[in-house]
Amino acid sequence: MGLHRVLEPAGVLPQAAVRLDADPVIGPDEVRIAVERLNLDAASYRQLRTAHGGDGEAVRAEVLRIVGERGKMHNPVTGSGGMLVGTVAEVGPESPLGLKPGDRVATLVSLTLTPLAITDGLARWDGMSEQVPAEGHAILFARSIAAVLPDDLPVPLALAVMDVCGAPALTHRVVAGRPVPPRVAVLGAAGKSGSLALAAARRAGAAETVGLVPSQEEERRLVASGLADRVVRADARDPVAVAEALGAPADVTVVCVDVPGCEHGAVLGTAAGGTVVFFSMATSFPAAALGAEGLAADVTMLIGNGFVPGHAEMALDLLRSEPGVRALFEGRL
Amino acid sequence: MGLHRVLEPAGVLPQAAVRLDADPVIGPDEVRIAVERLNLDAASYRQLRTAHGGDGEAVRAEVLRIVGERGKMHNPVTGSGGMLVGTVAEVGPESPLGLKPGDRVATLVSLTLTPLAITDGLARWDGMSEQVPAEGHAILFARSIAAVLPDDLPVPLALAVMDVCGAPALTHRVVAGRPVPPRVAVLGAAGKSGSLALAAARRAGAAETVGLVPSQEEERRLVASGLADRVVRADARDPVAVAEALGAPADVTVVCVDVPGCEHGAVLGTAAGGTVVFFSMATSFPAAALGAEGLAADVTMLIGNGFVPGHAEMALDLLRSEPGVRALFEGRL
Numbered sequence: 001m002g003l004h005r006v007l008e009p010a011g012v013l014p015q016a017a018v019r020l021d022a023d024p025v026i027g028p029d030e031v032r033i034a035v036e037r038l039n040l041d042a043a044s045y046r047q048l049r050t051a052h053g054g055d056g057e058a059v060r061a062e063v064l065r066i067v068g069e070r071g072k073m074h075n076p077v078t079g080s081g082g083m084l085v086g087t088v089a090e091v092g093p094e095s096p097l098g099l100k101p102g103d104r105v106a107t108l109v110s111l112t113l114t115p116l117a118i119t120d121g122l123a124r125w126d127g128m129s130e131q132v133p134a135e136g137h138a139i140l141f142a143r144s145i146a147a148v149l150p151d152d153l154p155v156p157l158a159l160a161v162m163d164v165c166g167a168p169a170l171t172h173r174v175v176a177g178r179p180v181p182p183r184v185a186v187l188g189a190a191g192k193s194g195s196l197a198l199a200a201a202r203r204a205g206a207a208e209t210v211g212l213v214p215s216q217e218e219e220r221r222l223v224a225s226g227l228a229d230r231v232v233r234a235d236a237r238d239p240v241a242v243a244e245a246l247g248a249p250a251d252v253t254v255v256c257v258d259v260p261g262c263e264h265g266a267v268l269g270t271a272a273g274g275t276v277v278f279f280s281m282a283t284s285f286p287a288a289a290l291g292a293e294g295l296a297a298d299v300t301m302l303i304g305n306g307f308v309p310g311h312a313e314m315a316l317d318l319l320r321s322e323p324g325v326r327a328l329f330e331g332r333l
Numbered sequence: 334m335g336l337h338r339v340l341e342p343a344g345v346l347p348q349a350a351v352r353l354d355a356d357p358v359i360g361p362d363e364v365r366i367a368v369e370r371l372n373l374d375a376a377s378y379r380q381l382r383t384a385h386g387g388d389g390e391a392v393r394a395e396v397l398r399i400v401g402e403r404g405k406m407h408n409p410v411t412g413s414g415g416m417l418v419g420t421v422a423e424v425g426p427e428s429p430l431g432l433k434p435g436d437r438v439a440t441l442v443s444l445t446l447t448p449l450a451i452t453d454g455l456a457r458w459d460g461m462s463e464q465v466p467a468e469g470h471a472i473l474f475a476r477s478i479a480a481v482l483p484d485d486l487p488v489p490l491a492l493a494v495m496d497v498c499g500a501p502a503l504t505h506r507v508v509a510g511r512p513v514p515p516r517v518a519v520l521g522a523a524g525k526s527g528s529l530a531l532a533a534a535r536r537a538g539a540a541e542t543v544g545l546v547p548s549q550e551e552e553r554r555l556v557a558s559g560l561a562d563r564v565v566r567a568d569a570r571d572p573v574a575v576a577e578a579l580g581a582p583a584d585v586t587v588v589c590v591d592v593p594g595c596e597h598g599a600v601l602g603t604a605a606g607g608t609v610v611f612f613s614m615a616t617s618f619p620a621a622a623l624g625a626e627g628l629a630a631d632v633t634m635l636i637g638n639g640f641v642p643g644h645a646e647m648a649l650d651l652l653r654s655e656p657g658v659r660a661l662f663e664g665r666l
Contacts (some may be wrong), residue, residue: 079620268346293441
């Protein structure tokens with residue numbers, strides 16, 4: 001679990017640590033990756049860009065500062081990270097991950113718990129995109145997850161899909177687990193996790209899929225993708241607008257909007273007995289818990305766990321088999 | 334829902350508002366309560382007390398400042414509130430809550446969304462307890478929840494039980510919904526929500542109940558209560574210590590510890606396919622989501638919704654029928 005890499009505070013797991021030891025010398029059950037590219041979490045990148053008024057140079061400096069200070073890319077404001085792509089450089093003799101030197105892999109655990117050092121000053125990144133070409137090294141622990149990159153997809157595309165692969169997998173599980181085919185609403189439906197969640201919901205047997213988007217442009221793109229039975233437009237931070245846009249409440253609502261303040265719209269848009277799955281790292285725990293209570297809303301609220309067995313395979317399969325998903329992803333890259 | 338009471342920002346629900354209008358003049362579907370007593374949320378009270386070094390005067394001043402500025406008792410650090418007891422002063426002609434003037438009620442929606450004004454400067458409170466004798470008024474909306482206080486229980490006791498009544502109700506639902514009787518672990522098991530969750534788990538048919546507590550004193554009290562099949566001791570913020578103390582992982586883990594940093598111990602202490610229910614308002618959404626992912630832990634994580642139909646009745650019934658629950662509650666008051 002990487003406890004020996006935690007510099008402070010003592011006793012916590014790497015994800016909770018303030019600072020990690022990114023020493024390139026690996027332990028017997030560790031793996032060192034030569035980093036090629038980081039993919040910052042959407043909520044994290046948006047926060048960084050907004051905080052620096054869209055100044056790419058300042059965003060780059062801030063990312064370098066965070067990694068330098070913390071030994072990992074763990075945004076202190078959003079609490080989120082992202083993931084990375086690289087090549088396996090060295091494998092400890094006791095590593096259970098099944099990797100070998102030269103494998104090109106994506107890490108499927110968060111950057112918030114991955115020891116990381118950057119050696120090129122991010123010279124090839126202009127700070128204007130969440131995908132960050134980078135040189136340096138990262139460490140995987142025994143209990144990590146990494147996937148060998150598929151041969152048939154460009155790296156930025158595979159990375160973007162794998163970054164959000166927990167969303168379609170958990171959405172599929174929740175939808176398939178309902179006693180009758182549910183009406184599914186996805187907030188932030190034209191984004192990466194949103195479009196995959198829509199495709200997964202349909203595949204899992206949803207009775208209807210509704211995609212909610214904030215702008216005319218996203219509405220146009222989502223309609224063109226064909227991923228949603230119905231596309232509606234509203235500001236996901238406006239609870240009444242969300243509920244009105246959805247019409248009849250959803251049985252399963254999936255929140256994929258990477259800005260704060262979408263908890264109450266999701267709750268208000270969900271039927272009694274329904275389930276809300278929160279995937280956005282901008283979700284506030286108290287806002288969700290107290291919002292549902294305040295609305296006397298008997299809804300089940302799930303914290304979107306980024307790990308579901310088989311998640312990367314399912315997401316890549318959706319990308320390959322659903323032209324609408326691929327079009328939305330390629331449009332964003 | 335009280336949208337008309339939101340002063341800023343526009344369009345959000347009262348829970349998300351920075352500031353509410355606590356005007357005592359009620360609308361046609363509102364109810365005005367003459368306040369007797371507030372019960373601050375445990376995470377909120379602990380944060381206030383810690384921030385002010387245990388100085389009760391300073392805590393009192395801070396609560397007055399928050400209520401004065403926000404028109405509600407919404408701790409800006411923890412995002413949590415609590416609830417209140419009072420007497421119905423006026424009922425709007427269109428209120429659907431079924432209350433009448435003179436009813437003594439507890440509000441079962443959070444103080445974070447309840448318009449509140451305090452008129453006695455909290456003169457009868459020394460700032461040293463989460464129960465706050467207070468004079469003033471509060472407003473209930475059409476879509477609120479309030480319960481008439483039972484005749485057979487002292488007010489502070491009923492208030493303390495109702496404050497956490499979502500925990501036993503949701504625990505019961507989760508435990509009863511498992512395909513085979515689960516092993517249930519409760520972190521923070523000697524507290525209010527923890528002891529009720531233990532009792533609810535047993536009543537719902539748990540195969541075994543394990544209570545985890547931080548100190549020898551709480552261990553002694555929980556053992557004496559008889560509520561847990563097994564009592565273990567560990568710091569819930571230390572994931573490895575939690576997992577070791579629990580022994581075999583739990584199928585259902587309920588987190589009732591009112592301090593930050595308990596997410597990873599809960600995940601690590603839960604079996605694959607198990608469920609973690611987070612009731613503490615000190616829970617961090619990203620820490621839970623990314624921690625589970627980082628541990629490749631296939632666990633379902635629930636945000637503890639404070640509303641489950643019948644929750645107050647179930648909690649009061651557990652208090653009345655389980656001497657161990659009552660003893661622990663009375664010991665804290």
